[in-house]
Amino acid sequence: MSAACLDIRSLSAVLPNGQRVLRSVSLSVQPGEVRALVGESGAGKTMIGKAVLGVLPPSVRIAEGDMLLEGEDLGQLQPKARRTLIGARTALIPQDPLTALNPSRRIGPQMTDRLVRILGWSDERADNRIRQLLDEVQIRDPERVLKSYPHELSGGMRQRVLIAAAFAAEPRLIVADEPTTALDVTVQKQILRLIAQLQRDHGTAILFVTHDLGVVAKISQRVSVLYAGKVVEEAETAALFAAPQHPYTRALMAATPRYTDPLASLRPVDDAVLAGLAAEIAAADQAWRRPHG
Amino acid sequence: MAEPLISVRGLKVALPDMTRKPLIGRAPLAEILKGLDFDLPKGSVTGIVGESGSGKSTLGRALVRLIEPSAGSISFEGRDISHLSEAELRPLRRDLQMIFQDPMSSLNPRRTIFSIIAAPLKQNGLGDNLKTRVAEALQRVGLPQNFAGRYRHQLSGGQRQRVGIARALALSPKFVLADEIVSGLDVSTQAQILTLLEKLAAEMGLTVAFISHDLSVIRRLCQQVIVMREGRIVEASATDALFDSPKDAYTRDLISAIPLPEIDPAWLGTLAMTKASA
Numbered sequence: 001m002s003a004a005c006l007d008i009r010s011l012s013a014v015l016p017n018g019q020r021v022l023r024s025v026s027l028s029v030q031p032g033e034v035r036a037l038v039g040e041s042g043a044g045k046t047m048i049g050k051a052v053l054g055v056l057p058p059s060v061r062i063a064e065g066d067m068l069l070e071g072e073d074l075g076q077l078q079p080k081a082r083r084t085l086i087g088a089r090t091a092l093i094p095q096d097p098l099t100a101l102n103p104s105r106r107i108g109p110q111m112t113d114r115l116v117r118i119l120g121w122s123d124e125r126a127d128n129r130i131r132q133l134l135d136e137v138q139i140r141d142p143e144r145v146l147k148s149y150p151h152e153l154s155g156g157m158r159q160r161v162l163i164a165a166a167f168a169a170e171p172r173l174i175v176a177d178e179p180t181t182a183l184d185v186t187v188q189k190q191i192l193r194l195i196a197q198l199q200r201d202h203g204t205a206i207l208f209v210t211h212d213l214g215v216v217a218k219i220s221q222r223v224s225v226l227y228a229g230k231v232v233e234e235a236e237t238a239a240l241f242a243a244p245q246h247p248y249t250r251a252l253m254a255a256t257p258r259y260t261d262p263l264a265s266l267r268p269v270d271d272a273v274l275a276g277l278a279a280e281i282a283a284a285d286q287a288w289r290r291p292h293g
Numbered sequence: 294m295a296e297p298l299i300s301v302r303g304l305k306v307a308l309p310d311m312t313r314k315p316l317i318g319r320a321p322l323a324e325i326l327k328g329l330d331f332d333l334p335k336g337s338v339t340g341i342v343g344e345s346g347s348g349k350s351t352l353g354r355a356l357v358r359l360i361e362p363s364a365g366s367i368s369f370e371g372r373d374i375s376h377l378s379e380a381e382l383r384p385l386r387r388d389l390q391m392i393f394q395d396p397m398s399s400l401n402p403r404r405t406i407f408s409i410i411a412a413p414l415k416q417n418g419l420g421d422n423l424k425t426r427v428a429e430a431l432q433r434v435g436l437p438q439n440f441a442g443r444y445r446h447q448l449s450g451g452q453r454q455r456v457g458i459a460r461a462l463a464l465s466p467k468f469v470l471a472d473e474i475v476s477g478l479d480v481s482t483q484a485q486i487l488t489l490l491e492k493l494a495a496e497m498g499l500t501v502a503f504i505s506h507d508l509s510v511i512r513r514l515c516q517q518v519i520v521m522r523e524g525r526i527v528e529a530s531a532t533d534a535l536f537d538s539p540k541d542a543y544t545r546d547l548i549s550a551i552p553l554p555e556i557d558p559a560w561l562g563t564l565a566m567t568k569a570s571a
Contacts, residue, residue, distance in 0.1 A: 040479035041450075155345075184344035184506065185550040192552070193561045211479065214552030218560050241556050255484040256554045257509035259536055266513050268488060269481035 003071040004028040005173050005205035006052060011065030012288065013051065013229075021047055021060060023230040023284055029173065032203045034196075036216040036237065039226035040252075045209045047229070049175040052207065054086050070172055087118050091166040093195070095178040097158035101150040108146035111165045119169055126168075133164035136201070137194055156187040160194065167198050174199075177209045192219055213256050217241055225249050228281050247273045297332035298468060298500040299356065303365035304329040304375075306348075306355050325351045327524040328365065333468070338494055338501040340511035340532070342547070343521035349504050352521070353470045356502055357389045358382055369468070387417040390466035394473040396453035400445040406431075407441035410460050417464055430463040434489060451482035455489070462493060469494075472504045487514060508551055512536055520544050 006029040013022040022044050029035040037045040050056050052067060054074070067074045069089060074082050094100040102110055108130070115126035134142040137160040150158060159179060166174050176195065180188040196219060199206055208220055216223050216237060223240050225233040225248065233246040244250045254267040307322040314320035325348050333339050343349040354360045356367065358374055367375045374385065393399035400409055410427045414420060428438055434455040445453055454474060461469055471490065475483040491514055494501050505511055511518055512532055519529045520541070528541040539545045552560065 040481060186344065186546055189550040189552070189561075196561050212552065213480075213554035217554050217556055218552045238556050241554065252480060253554055255480045257480075257483075257507065257513060258553050258555075259509040259512040259548065259551060260553060262509075262513035265509070266484045266487055268485040 004068070005031045005033075005070060006207065007066075007068040008048070008052070009066045009068070011048075011051065011067065012063045013047065013056065013060050014063045016059055016061075020063070020285060020288070021229050022051070023228070023281070024065070024288060025226075025229070025231055027224050027231060027234065029205045029207055031172070031205055032199075033222065034199060034206045034208055034220045036208045036210060036220035036223040037226060038210055038213060038216050038223060038252075040211060042228070043226040044229035045211075045226050046177055048226075049092075049177050049207060049209050052086075052173075053090060053092060053175055054082060088169075089172045091169065091171040091174050093159075093162055093166045093174060093176040093179045095181055097155065097162050097182075098150060100162060101158065103150055105149075106146065107148050107150065107153070107161055111146070111161065111168065114165070115169055129168050130164060133168050134161075136167070136198060137161075137164045139164075155183055156191065159183065159187075159191050163191070163194060163198065167202055167204065170202065170204075172205060174204055174206045175209070176206055178211065179208075180215065181211070188215075195219065213253060225252070227277055230281060230284060232277070232280070248277055295334040295336055297368075298335045298370065299333040300368040301329055301331050301333075301356075301365070302368075304352075304355065304362055304367065305364035306351055306360060307363040308351070308360070322363075324363075325524055326355070326362075329526055331519055331526065331529055333500055333502060334517075335500055336498045337517065338491075338499075338503055338515045340508075340515035340518040341502055341504045341521060342506065342508055342511055342518060344506065344547075346523070347521040348524040349521050350472055353391075353472050353502060353504050356468075357391050357470050358385075359391075387464045388467040389470075390461040390464060390468070391470045391472070392454075392457050392461045392474050395477060396450065396457045397445065399457060400453060402445055404444070405441065406436075406443050406445075406448075406456055409445075409456060410441075410463055413460060414463055419464070426463060430459040433462060433493065434459045449482075450478050451485055454478065454482075454486050458486075458490065458493070462497065462499075465497065466499070468500045468502070470502050470504070473506070475510070476506070483510075490514070508536075508548055509553075520547065 008025055008027050011022055011025045012020055014020050025048060037048060039045045051062065069085060072085060077085065111130045112126040115121045115129060116123060131142055134145060139145055139160055145161065180191050183191060192215065210216060220237045223235060223237050224231045225246065227248055233249045244253055251269040251273045255269055256265060258265040304326055305324060305328055306326040307324045309320035310323035311320050329352065341349045341352060355362055362375045366373050369385065407427050410430050411423050414423060414426055419426060427441060431438060431440060436452065436455050475486050478486060487510060503511065503515055515532050517531050518535045520527045522543055528535065528544045535544065536548065539548060
């Protein structure tokens with residue numbers, strides 16, 4: 001196998017009180033692959049995305065583990081070199097396009113800024129590039145969008161703009177953090193389709209963070225299921241849905257509503273499953289603490 | 294079908310459009326609901342589904358008379374309540390209860406759970422035996438009795454929503470409006486809250502209007518569904534009929550846009566890629 005686009009090896013992150021928020025997480029994203037990270041709130045899925053992008057909150061410390069971006073060990077680089085590498089090779093599609101955009105600036109300059117200032121492109125090259133991307137995200141009237149302020153666009157349009165911006169610099173890896181959670185279902189479907197289309201066309205690897213197993217099934221090739229900062233199951237997406245192995249994965253699937261099978265879905269998670277998870281986490285923490293004091 | 298508890302005829306609601314408000318003077322009115330007709334049969338759960346801006350929450354607020362219709366009528370047990378004054382509505386409030394979307398902002402942070410559940414009881418002349426009534430309300434939603442002394446920040450999201458349900462049901466209302474009550478919750482918690490509401494609605498014979506953007510949840514919980522779009526009813530029918538043979542193209546779009554948790558390679562490809570404009 002060629003080098004992974006992203007390789008996370010036994011990553012642990014701790015809070016100042018010593019509590020682990022990521023518990024020896026290992027996962028890889030192969031070039032051109034969509035890897036889903038699925039879990040409930042507090043599972044640490046966004047934390048992993050932030051660790052990759054080097055934007056963890058100051059209170060969270062990486063206690064152990066390595067992150068390799070296209071074979072380069074991020075931990076071995078000086079901070080400036082690390083930021084440059086991450087800036088050049090990765091991009092983010094955020095959950096809430098309204099807070100990700102500056103409300104007092106027009107869309108156009110916000111999209112070209114990164115290309116011009118960080119990557120050193122000429123204004124003309126940057127301008128041409130974002131127009132091309134706006135076309136790829138199926139925006140019919142790019143002139144108007146580029147001149148608009150964020151509040152003048154619908155949620156779906158704003159998300160299209162941010163997808164275009166993410167792909168514009170041809171990153172090798174995109175972290176998509178719940179990119180469709182704030183959208184209506186019909187718009188969500190269009191946006192998922194766009195992300196899939198651009199991902200295929202550009203051969204970009206995506207780390208796709210979501211709480212929705214339905215979205216996992218539609219967009220990803222492989223998936224890691226997280227609980228309390230620990231990967232409890234990892235599988236090819238098709239295999240996960242055909243035969244989920246971990247009791248928590250099975251419980252999550254049974255809890256997810258399906259209109260095709262209303263009576264078999266929406267099952268509350270069994271207390272025994274939660275007790276099993278608690279025991280699994282406690283055992284992992286104990287094993288980890290031994291060498292780490 | 295059972296006789297209607299609530300009957301809505303020609304309902305229109307217009308609200309001030311703040312985006313078009315002049316610097317000085319009143320905002321012009323925008324019509325949010327554009328003439329709705331439907332019945333809520335006694336003892337049934339009706340789903341109201343639509344995308345953002347469809348008017349489903351405005352409809353809910355009109356049903357419990359938090360806002361006054363600009364035209365048409367809302368009849369509760371045969372009596373037109375659409376233009377009753379606040380004083381005239383007061384005796385009806387006990388029967389028209391509401392569970393809110395966000396249990397965090399709908400529970401007072403400075404009051405104990407006991408006092409939150411007791412407040413509407415006192416307001417509605419049920420101030421005797423408060424301890425017993427609150428204890429019953431907690432038990433009904435599966436919360437331990439010692440939660441009465443806690444505050445909202447000591448509770449998880451699911452527990453907070455149970456308090457919201459306990460407060461609404463403590464008055465034994467006839468009608469309950471549930472507006473997106475699980476949209477902020479994890480799926481495992483969502484399943485607990487919905488099965489609780491399902492059980493209580495059946496036990497207490499409640500008439501429920503269940504507003505949601507999630508058709509999967511509606512299919513499980515509701516006997517009939519009203520699909521809304523841009524202030525109008527697109528389609529209204531029995532739940533099974535709506536899913537088995539949706540009549541309106543928009544309803545079909547809504548259903549087919551739900552990403553089911555199963556592998557379906559064709560799903561992403563079934564939507565025509567049309568260019569969007571600003």
